[in-house]
Amino acid sequence: MAAEATIIELIGKVPGCPIRFTCLDASAIAKGALLQMTTGTIRQVVTHAAADKSIVGIAAHEKVANDGSTNITAWTNGIFDITAAAAGATDIGHMVAGSATVNMFTPADANDLLQSSFIGNVLETTDNDERVAVRVLTQHIGG
Amino acid sequence: MANEAVIIELLGNGGDPIRFTCADNTGIAKGTLLELTDPRLVIANTNDNAPVVGIAAHEKVANDGSTNISAYTNGIFDMLTAGGAKAVGTGVANSATENTVGAADAADLLQGSFVGYLLEADAGGVVSSVRIQK
Numbered sequence: 389m390a391a392e393a394t395i396i397e398l399i400g401k402v403p404g405c406p407i408r409f410t411c412l413d414a415s416a417i418a419k420g421a422l423l424q425m426t427t428g429t430i431r432q433v434v435t436h437a438a439a440d441k442s443i444v445g446i447a448a449h450e451k452v453a454n455d456g457s458t459n460i461t462a463w464t465n466g467i468f469d470i471t472a473a474a475a476g477a478t479d480i481g482h483m484v485a486g487s488a489t490v491n492m493f494t495p496a497d498a499n500d501l502l503q504s505s506f507i508g509n510v511l512e513t514t515d516n517d518e519r520v521a522v523r524v525l526t527q528h529i530g531g
Numbered sequence: 532m533a534n535e536a537v538i539i540e541l542l543g544n545g546g547d548p549i550r551f552t553c554a555d556n557t558g559i560a561k562g563t564l565l566e567l568t569d570p571r572l573v574i575a576n577t578n579d580n581a582p583v584v585g586i587a588a589h590e591k592v593a594n595d596g597s598t599n600i601s602a603y604t605n606g607i608f609d610m611l612t613a614g615g616a617k618a619v620g621t622g623v624a625n626s627a628t629e630n631t632v633g634a635a636d637a638a639d640l641l642q643g644s645f646v647g648y649l650l651e652a653d654a655g656g657v658v659s660s661v662r663i664q665k
Contacts, residue, residue, distance in 0.1 A: 401544040455576060481567045481582020481643035498637055508644045512570035528664060
């Protein structure tokens with residue numbers, strides 16, 4: 389994978405407010421990967437790879453394929469460096485959501501709020517393909 | 532400034548404060564609603580539809596040599612509301628009047644202007660408790 393998110397600051401009483409999810413033993417997930425819910429399963433995540441998927445957080449550790457583990461922890465609260473997609477230019481403060489490109493974001497629209505595809509708010513004005521600080525607070529809308 | 536937000540309850544890790552930068556020559560009162568400007572620099576909010584990041588956790592005296600200020604991002608605060616009755620639970624966003632929040636719309640969510648939810652029915656132009664998590 390590439391363009392994984394990197395920590396600037398973990399926030400919350402338990403830093404980063406980590407939440408445990410399940411994943412397939414066969415899955416390989418890099419630390420810092422954006423995690424999306426999979427359909428048809430309960431509380432199971434994979435590396436983000438498509439737009440309009442529910443984003444739950446950022447992988448807090450590496451998951452090696454076929455290592456026998458079926459769990460991965462997601463950070464849900466913090467500030468992270470994340471890369472904008474090729475069409476990812478965003479005004480400062482605007483909400484961003486998972487794009488069609490692995491681990492990258494685009495400006496969020498109203499549907500992203502309803503389907504939980506949003507990641508957080510950018511803390512700086514963003515150009516296409518730029519890596520910027522994002523206030524991540526997944527599964528929580530705006531205020 | 533006037534009408535700064537007042538803490539009712541800090542949630543998370545003491546209000547989950549986040550540090551932002553600010554200009555040394557800026558004077559910011561404790562409790563001020565903070566507006567985000569580029570890059571990761573905050574000012575007292577005076578612009579409607581601007582992104583907001585939280586509530587000033589401490590006083591920043593102009594020209595005191597400091598270029599940092601912390602914002603509370605998680606808690607319940609007393610805040611002044613703009614005119615117009617609002618139902619309990621209504622989402623509120625910033626306005627062009629400092630430290631005053633009004634009813635939010637969908638655009639406020641996307642542009643980061645959303646402040647929180649009213650925890651009480653509000654007659655408008657009064658101080659009401661607001662649940663904030665930014």
